[in-house]
Amino acid sequence: MTRRQTIVTYLVVVPFAIVLGFPFFFALITMFKTNLDLANVEHSPYTYNDLAGHLHWDFWNYATLDHVRFLFEETNYPTWLLNTAIVGGAVVVITLLLAMPAGYALARLAGGWGQGAGVGIFLVYLIPPTLLFLPLSRLVSQLGLKDSLWALILVYPSFTVPFATWLLMGFFKTIPPELEEAALMDGASRLKALRLIVLPVSLPGILTVVIFAFSLCVNEFIYAFTFISSSEQRTVSAGIPNDLIRGDVFFWQSLMAATLIPAIPLALLYNAFLDRFIKGFTGGAFR
């Protein structure tokens, strides 16, 4: 890359990075602010100020851990994090178990109608949860799953599986069928060819499904809110707005801390697998 190209790249990327990173920075600052500092609009929101609104070099002495402490000690936040991890992990496993064979079958075995079926499956993904939560709540109730994490573990695949199937179908199509045919010629079964040849090559697509399905589980609100009403069983997406917005009072600092904390590992995860993630999403685009 030439020096000029480097400069242009940074000129484009740096403003984007600032804009995208700003909410994280703002949340980080706000979560340690005192009530008085936060409420006064004449104080700078980007630093910690004294009562008169002045900035000091030892600004950390004007910050407080009270709201983070409140979050961890006075709410069920640690439990919500754990619940989210359990639901996310279970949904990822179910999604992979269902979407991988489905995607492979549609890509390789379904013949001409595979493409149409793929589009049909994707359309299922587009039905909004706001329409589905009422009938599904009856189903969940009849199964005796209300107030249980199992309700989410069983319902979430209804939107992760269609998307993952569609995504993996596109990805499997990019893999030359000759690879499997060679394996089949050498005496491998279809399943063995899938396990030993196709899946290792499809790792970027599978990783994309893992990250995407997990993110959807963390972000989902309507089902998490409707199917679970006890605070101890909630996930972060439903627990935070329920327990940190009381009546018409927002617990801003705790809200910021509660949203920032799960965002950090997710951001790191995305970053660690960014290249594969992009490859997974664009894998089906060049065929």
Place this chain on the structure above:
Amino acid sequence: MADVAEEVASASSALTRGDLLKRGSAAAFAVSMFGGLAERAFAAPYGPLQFAHRQLSGELKIMTWAHFVPDYDKWLDGTYAKQWGEANDVEVKIDHINNALLYSTGAAEVAAQSGHDLFWFISPPSTFQKQAIPVTDLVQEVSKKVGRMTAVARKSTYNPKTKQFYGFPEGYAPDPVQYRKSLLQEAGVSLKTWDDVRRGAPKLKQIGHPVGLGMSNEIDSNMLLTSLLYCYGGFIQDEQNRVVIGQGKNRQGAIQALQVMREIYRNGMSDEVFAWTAASNNQAFLAGRLSVALNAISIARSAEDAGNQALSDDTWLASIPRGPAMRMGNEHVMGTYLIWKFAKNKEAAQKYAVDQMLNYRDHFIRSKYYNFPPWTGSIKGGFKEIRRIASQDPHKPRGKYAVLTTIAEKYTTNPGYPGNTTPVMDEIYNTFLIPQMFATVAQGKSTPAEAVSAFAARAASIYRKWHNQKLV
């Protein structure tokens, strides 16, 4: 009607002999083992048990809001409900949710025909009344013990068409004006009448602290703007619960209210009021921007809790301004319990609701005077005692919360006044037709007369729907 009466009878009837024997044996065993310890523990702070003849069991699931006073919820869950459960051999489980999500959760429970035994709504949920058992017998039970129910609670939860109370009032919040004393003095503004507000709003905006009156799809705007309609005589319903806003004096009153609000907005507010949530006036006031807001006491209490002494001391409370027709405002919250028809433990739900009302003093105090009793007599001494307690609040200006008693006693009514809180009013509130009517006029999208006509037509259509269902 007969069905409803039967349900009331069956829900409140005495136990069968078989049940009595079974539960009696269990109770005798429990009493012999534990010597009534739980009952004594409960009796000490909350008075003797009511309905001592009834023996309950099982789990009682309650859904309610996340109260803006976290310590109230902590006490309710950890102390009150726990002790009540121990005393009644019932495992009480209380779930709290954000108040904005109560209706959708209620709808989901109705769709699933399963959920909580006792479901609390922030305003009278009369559109759900076919899904709930009538609680007329519970209301009568409480009234016998502590005296008459307040008019605001009665009109909020009674359906004259079915002649039943469909919901049990749990508590209500008066809706005071909260204002910055120093700013009003500086601008020379009074809040005695709506005309004072109209004339004062530009002055307050000029000194950088506008008035904050919402015209958005949220509950505070609903309450405030309906109150404004009352003050100008623009009633949506009459005493017989017919929609009358499009007719005669009501129409004229509504047009005047719209004109006044348009002027207050144009000269004294900013566009943000069209996009407010229920929390926005709190936040803008606490940030020091607003000079005036109409809200329950969460604004003043939040200033105190945040340690913002200067703002807290400068925040005063007052009754709603007087209009040409009257000085009258809606309750800010009318907490109403529904007992679903599909509730699994109706008996425990009924007893819990009644016992809470008969032991209300702590609820009033621990909610920092947010929860007012629907039966004034449920706090011994009535309004006199309530005023005494409220006036002892230590925050400055001393005695500022005493005015809540005046507001509750004289200037608080129900949505739908002078009629009842009908399903028509509930649907109008849930679809936010009132803020939308005010917003279209304030934004110049329609004239006050056009807006009232359009609103009246929508309200009439809603009325027909509920009339056909024989609920109004």
